[in-house]
Amino acid sequence: MAVAQPVGVYEREDLLTGCQAVAEGIRLANVDVIAAYPIRPYTEVMDAISKIIADGKLVAEYIVADSEHSQFEIVKHAASVGARAFAGSSGTGWMYGFEALVVTATDRLPVLFLVGNRALDDPGAFGVEHNDALAIRDMGWLLCWVATAQEALEHVLLGYRIAEDREVRMPMALAMDGAFLTHSQHIVRIPSQEAVNRFLPPFDLGERRLHPDNPVSIAPQVNEDWVMEIRRQNWEAARRARGVIATAYEEFNQVFGQRYRPPYSFEEFLTDDAEVVLIGMGTVAMPARTAVRRLREQGHRVGYVNLRWFRPFPTEELRESLRRFRAVGVIDRDFAHGAPDDGGVLLHEVRSCLYPVRERPAVVNFITGLGGRDVSIQDAIRMYEITQEAARKDRLDGFVTWVGVRE
Amino acid sequence: MATADKVLVYDRIKGVKQIPLEEFYTSGHRTCQGCESATVMRQFIKAAGPRTVVAGSTGCMYVANTSYMTTPWIVPWMHTQLGAGGSSAVGMAAGLRALMRKNRIPQEKIHVISFCGDLGGGDMGLSGISGALQTDYDLLIIMYDNESAANTDIQATGLTTWGAQTTFSPVGKVERIMHRRWKKNVAAMLAVGHPNCRYVATACATFPPLDFLNKVRKALSIGGPTFIHTYDPCPKGWDFHPRYSHELGELGVRSGLLPLYEIIDGEVVYTYDARKTAKGRIPVREYLTRQGRFAHLTEEDMAHIQRMVDQMWDEWEVPGVAPFRGTLKVSA
Ligand SMILES: Cc1ncc(C[n+]2csc(CCOP(=O)(O)OP(=O)(O)O)c2C)c(N)n1
Ligand code: SF4
Ligand SMILES: [Mg+2]
Numbered sequence: 023m024a025v026a027q028p029v030g031v032y033e034r035e036d037l038l039t040g041c042q043a044v045a046e047g048i049r050l051a052n053v054d055v056i057a058a059y060p061i062r063p064y065t066e067v068m069d070a071i072s073k074i075i076a077d078g079k080l081v082a083e084y085i086v087a088d089s090e091h092s093q094f095e096i097v098k099h100a101a102s103v104g105a106r107a108f109a110g111s112s113g114t115g116w117m118y119g120f121e122a123l124v125v126t127a128t129d130r131l132p133v134l135f136l137v138g139n140r141a142l143d144d145p146g147a148f149g150v151e152h153n154d155a156l157a158i159r160d161m162g163w164l165l166c167w168v169a170t171a172q173e174a175l176e177h178v179l180l181g182y183r184i185a186e187d188r189e190v191r192m193p194m195a196l197a198m199d200g201a202f203l204t205h206s207q208h209i210v211r212i213p214s215q216e217a218v219n220r221f222l223p224p225f226d227l228g229e230r231r232l233h234p235d236n237p238v239s240i241a242p243q244v245n246e247d248w249v250m251e252i253r254r255q256n257w258e259a260a261r262r263a264r265g266v267i268a269t270a271y272e273e274f275n276q277v278f279g280q281r282y283r284p285p286y287s288f289e290e291f292l293t294d295d296a297e298v299v300l301i302g303m304g305t306v307a308m309p310a311r312t313a314v315r316r317l318r319e320q321g322h323r324v325g326y327v328n329l330r331w332f333r334p335f336p337t338e339e340l341r342e343s344l345r346r347f348r349a350v351g352v353i354d355r356d357f358a359h360g361a362p363d364d365g366g367v368l369l370h371e372v373r374s375c376l377y378p379v380r381e382r383p384a385v386v387n388f389i390t391g392l393g394g395r396d397v398s399i400q401d402a403i404r405m406y407e408i409t410q411e412a413a414r415k416d417r418l419d420g421f422v423t424w425v426g427v428r429e
Numbered sequence: 430m431a432t433a434d435k436v437l438v439y440d441r442i443k444g445v446k447q448i449p450l451e452e453f454y455t456s457g458h459r460t461c462q463g464c465e466s467a468t469v470m471r472q473f474i475k476a477a478g479p480r481t482v483v484a485g486s487t488g489c490m491y492v493a494n495t496s497y498m499t500t501p502w503i504v505p506w507m508h509t510q511l512g513a514g515g516s517s518a519v520g521m522a523a524g525l526r527a528l529m530r531k532n533r534i535p536q537e538k539i540h541v542i543s544f545c546g547d548l549g550g551g552d553m554g555l556s557g558i559s560g561a562l563q564t565d566y567d568l569l570i571i572m573y574d575n576e577s578a579a580n581t582d583i584q585a586t587g588l589t590t591w592g593a594q595t596t597f598s599p600v601g602k603v604e605r606i607m608h609r610r611w612k613k614n615v616a617a618m619l620a621v622g623h624p625n626c627r628y629v630a631t632a633c634a635t636f637p638p639l640d641f642l643n644k645v646r647k648a649l650s651i652g653g654p655t656f657i658h659t660y661d662p663c664p665k666g667w668d669f670h671p672r673y674s675h676e677l678g679e680l681g682v683r684s685g686l687l688p689l690y691e692i693i694d695g696e697v698v699y700t701y702d703a704r705k706t707a708k709g710r711i712p713v714r715e716y717l718t719r720q721g722r723f724a725h726l727t728e729e730d731m732a733h734i735q736r737m738v739d740q741m742w743d744e745w746e747v748p749g750v751a752p753f754r755g756t757l758k759v760s761a
Contacts, residue, residue, distance in 0.1 A: 052531075054524065054527035054528065054531065055520070055523045055524050055527050057520075081527075081530060081531060082527060083523035083524075083526055083527045085519060085523060085564065087516065087519075087560055088515075088556045088557060088559060088560030089556055089557070089560075091510075091512060091513070091516070091557065092513070092515065092516035092519070092556070092557040092560050093516075095509065095510060095513040095516035095517055095520060095557070096516045096517075096519050096520040096523065097520060098517075098520060099484060099507070099509065099513075099516070099517045099518075099519075099520025099521045099524065100520040100521070100523050100524035100527070101520075101524070102507055102520070102521065102524070103482065103520075103521050103524035103525050103528065104524065104528060104533075104534070105523070105524035105525075105527050105528055107520075107524070121510055122510060122513070125510060224533070232482050232505040232506075232507055232521065233482065233505060233534065233539075234479060234480045234481065234482065234504065234505060234539060236505060237479075237502070237503060237504055237505045238505055238506075239495060239500035239502050239505075239506045239507070240505075240506070240507035240508065241507060241508035242495040242496055242497045242498075242500055242508065243491060243492050243495055243496050243497065243508075244496075244497040247497065248497050
């Protein structure tokens with residue numbers, strides 16, 4: 023299946039699923055410790071990595087854990103001795119290991135996790151919903167959504183680069199929509215090891231690594247004496263991460279050509295003259311962009327904003343961008359029952375980001391695509407129409423529509 | 430015992446004078462006076478020495494032990510979660526091995542030790558410890574058993590002795606015995622289920638003298654994942670004067686309630702053989718009546734505990750260790 027042709031900094035092109043692309047990223051990042059546990063849809067990444075290791079293409083400790091809690095604790099402690107580590111999960115598995123996810127962040131250990139987004143039980147559903155990954159949004163994780171397999175591979179490299187930076191040292195969750203990206207195949211250009219080595223330095227935990235030559239005590243009991251200062255340090259790291267993210271993309275572009283454009287944390291599609299935009303995360307970008315093209319053929323000035331980085335939230339840049347429009351429709355592939363105006367998680371982030379702007383666009387919200395339900399081009403067109411309607415009306419914040427639900 | 434020492438090559442501490450003088454667990458902790466779990470800490474790291482990394486699960490040996498800015502640990506130490514006794518050891522061992530394989534840190538033997546309490550290890554973390562004992566990493570998990578969730582103010586666990594009063598098993602007007610679980614047989618269970626784990630032992634920090642130190646040395650020298658369960662009298666939780674901590678450990682062992690043994694490559698070696706045909710055992714009441722947590726027990730209750738202990742030693746296929754009775758029967 024491979025077309026083995028070096029293309030500059032790329033060694034070959036291949037047809038890969040999102041999960042397989044991440045596995046290639048793990049190989050190229052020369053990850054030291056990998057812990058696996060099965061749950062659809064993220065599992066395929068571990069299938070691919072175990073084959074890569076079995077084929078001798080990566081030297082790593084590969085552990086099949088007894089539970090997600092152990093899986094996550096294993097990589098956390100592997101990172102604590104200075105190893106580059108990888109794990110991942112989906113849906114209810116992610117929640118099973120939640121305690122470990124929190125301490126990985128509060129201990130500032132820069133592991134990378136793949137979250138193949140999946141609906142939380144009950145009732146059972148394999149399909150995408152973003153609530154699993156969003157559960158860590160307040161814990162001190164870097165959290166980023168990718169929309170193609172190429173981006174997935176590249177964000178493994180970017181992820182380690184950013185997470186391991188001395189200024190950051192936070193764990194990184196790379197989220198991708200279950201099925202729509204984890205299992206859909208794309209042509210992926212695979213970077214050469216030489217190019218990756220130029221971009222991604224080896225992991226060095228420095229004075230914080232656990233080793234007999236560096237006898238530190240990590241995470242002793244602090245109580246009210248110190249916990250607030252430590253929270254503050256973590257808060258500052260998350261703030262610094264914004265700058266490191268921009269630097270990392272610039273460095274990436276220097277090695278790999280102009281792959282990403284500022285502001286990096288999100289991507290705009292046909293917004294220059296737009297009056298109305300939708301904003302969403304993940305693969306919903308595909309139907310949304312097609313809808314934009316179709317509506318533009320009919321003379322509608324609409325655009326799409328693909329939000330990539332959810333944590334840290336690109337507050338300033340997004341505020342400056344969205345204030346240009348008359349209305350913003352926020353697509354939530356998640357739920358936040360009982361939240362203000364009964365909207366989704368992203369609604370509240372976008373609305374609060376826009377709040378300091380005096381002349382704010384109208385903000386409306388769509389809950390859609392839950393449990394892996396397809397978001398069709400027609401659905402996207404409907405969301406644009408509702409957002410256009412909101413632009414024409416007087417301010418009408420907190421207006422939530424469920425799209426594609428039997429009512 | 431002699432056979433085991435013959436096959437197992439390790440740096441044995443032969444007498445009190447050979448106990449290393451260096452302390453790697455020193456001042457700075459706030460454990461109660463007479464805390465035998467703290468003695469376990471002090472001893473395991475003395476036996477292991479400074480080329481060791483340690484993870485410690487939440488519990489008294491975290492909260493009372495390791496306050497910010499006053500750590501008692503001279504060796505690198507890290508907190509781990511209540512149920513992560515096994516997984517934390519695997520993570521550290523895997524990380525160190527990977528870094529050595531890739532020549533990013535010097536090749537050397539670094540001991541990996543993780544400790545957890547009876548609730549953290551024996552109840553919540555069993556699955557993770559089982560996972561760890563299936564790996565091929567060199568690591569030692571020490572479950573220090575003070576027979577309660579001591580840190581959260583003495584609640585019953587799966588390893589609390591039958592009938593004990595705890596804050597979750599108080600004596601009431603109608604119920605005298607609220608804790609009706611028989612002490613979980615963790616060490617033997619792990620040994621039976623993990624035939625690749627070459628060394629499992631139970632120990633008491635001070636009885637017999639030197640024994641625990643040497644068990645740690647054996648576990649660390651045999652290779653692969655290993656497990657030690659220690660019985661730790663806890664003055665606060667068991668309600669006795671701290672001056673009797675060592676004595677209570679000894680009484681527990683000699684009563685047969687707390688069996689002391691090693692399982693080395695599948696062979697059971699008794700440290701204290703409490704069978705009537707061997708050293709025998711003292712009546713359990715001599716142990717029970719020394720502790721406030723058993724003050725409410727009637728003669729009948731104590732007789733029940735005695736019957737259970739007698740059964741362990743007189744009827745079990747592997748006395749005090751494995752609760753099978755009788756040998757193979759072939760059904761028709
Ligand atoms: C997941 C989780 N649940 C509950 C607690 C609260 N907790 C802290 S220490 C502790 C008791 C632990 O008992 P044990 O493992 O026997 O250790 P000990 O306190 O007796 O030393 C509990 C329940 C916790 N820290 N984490
Ligand atoms: S309560 Fe028990 S285990 Fe905890 S510090 Fe005191 S004596 Fe030790
Ligand atoms: Mg305990």
